[in-house]
Amino acid sequence: MELGITGKRALVLGASRGLGRAIAEGLAAEGAQVFAAARSTDKIADWSADMPNVTPMALDLTDHASISALAETLLADGGVDILVTNSGGPAPGPAATTERAAWITQFEAMAANIFDLSAQLLPGMRERGWGRIICITSSGVEQPIPNLALSNGIRSAVVGWAKTLASEVASDGVTVNVVLPGRIHTDRVDELDAAAAKRTGKPVDEVKTASAASIPMGRYGKPSEFADMVVFLASERASYVTGSRVRIDGGSIRS
Ligand SMILES: NC(=O)c1ccc[n+]([C@@H]2O[C@H](COP(=O)([O-])OP(=O)(O)OC[C@H]3O[C@@H](n4cnc5c(N)ncnc54)[C@H](OP(=O)(O)O)[C@@H]3O)[C@@H](O)[C@H]2O)c1
Structure with a gap:
């Protein structure tokens, strides 16, 4: 199947290792121009050493200035067509005793800064009439995982935001979907x-x-099995899929 994303510009967050790296590699293998972002740009440079269509980008999701700097750099160069949002996982802990400060800090890194980055990159997608936003969350948004209050709560906010956004931009050719990893x-x-x-x-x-x-x-699951679905959602072939939550979990979620 021809995915139709050769030459598309894709920004993948949290791409120094794990799921983000696998997605960045998958998009690059399909011919996209990939901007792979994380704090450890050295790790990205290592895994992408023989991939000329991957550019490491510095990003710290806890620092709003870093978000603005990344958006400014990319917009000055034509923006992006594909945005894959991803972040580090928060510390475990129960809902009953997680402190307010932890909620605020993690919400900023895992949600508010990602919403803002998307808002800055969206106008270009809408003007071009083509865009893909894919948000990595967790199976915990459908079946909350015990002792992961921050993850379950904040990722559910990302799902609500993505679903709201999907309806706002659907008629402009921009799709917004959420993927739910089980145990990859x-x-x-x-x-x-x-x-x-x-x-x-x-x-x-x-x-x-x-x-x-x-x-x-x-x-x-293997990271490549996860990435294959994300690359499909990022492709021209997934043009009629939006506002969806896609499970990639080997059947883990029991509902
Ligand atoms: N793997 C699974 O089965 C699974 C299941 C459910 C949910 N998830 C969630 O999916 C996400 C990715 O999972 P993973 O297994 O690939 O995790 P991972 O191996 O820990 O990778 C996290 C990525 O996020 C980046 N990152 C962390 N903090 C950051 C920050 N402040 N600013 C920018 N980038 C940051 C890391 O790079 P740097 O440290 O270089 O910045 C790294 O590239 C995580 O949030 C995880 O909790 C994963």
Whole structure:
């Protein structure tokens, strides 16, 4: 299938590793001009060393000045056609005791700054009559994950924002969709499994086996399997898909 995104300009956030990196690689493989953003631009430069259509961009989502600087640089050069929003995962914790300051700090990094960056990049998409915004959230927006109050709460705000935006820009040829990873095998998931092993005193292999067994497919997803769906949503072929929540979870969500 020809995806029709050769030469499209794509900005992928959180692209130094994990899901963001896999998406940036997938878009680049389809011929897009990819701007891969994160704090660790050295890591992006490493994985993209032999990919001339990938440009590392510095971005700190906790710093609004960094958002404005990135938008300014990209707009001066023609804007972007495809925006994939992504961020680091917040610290775990219960809803009952998560402090106000943590809500505010994380909301800024995972939601408000992403909304603002999108608002700055949207006018160009609307004028050109073509655009794609894809937001990485979590299965927790449909089935809240215990002890991840910040993630469940703030990502649900992203879903509400994206659905509202999708209706506003649909007639301009801009689609807005949300993707829900279940358990995709990234460095972060390895770190979470190692932390769970330490907390419970169980061997990490036992933790991983139990976690995989809870997924109907019986395994974690591969970053490339996740990226394939995002690249499709970013493509010309997905022109009639908007305002949707797409699960990429091996059947994990039980509703
Ligand atoms: N993997 C899964 O199965 C899964 C499931 C549900 C939800 N999620 C969520 O999906 C997102 C991506 O997952 P992942 O597994 O790929 O996580 P990851 O391996 O930790 O990658 C996170 C990415 O975000 C970047 N990042 C972190 N803080 C940032 C900041 N302040 N400014 C700019 N970039 C920042 C990191 O780069 P730098 O550190 O270089 O900035 C990195 O590239 C996370 O929010 C995660 O919680 C993942």
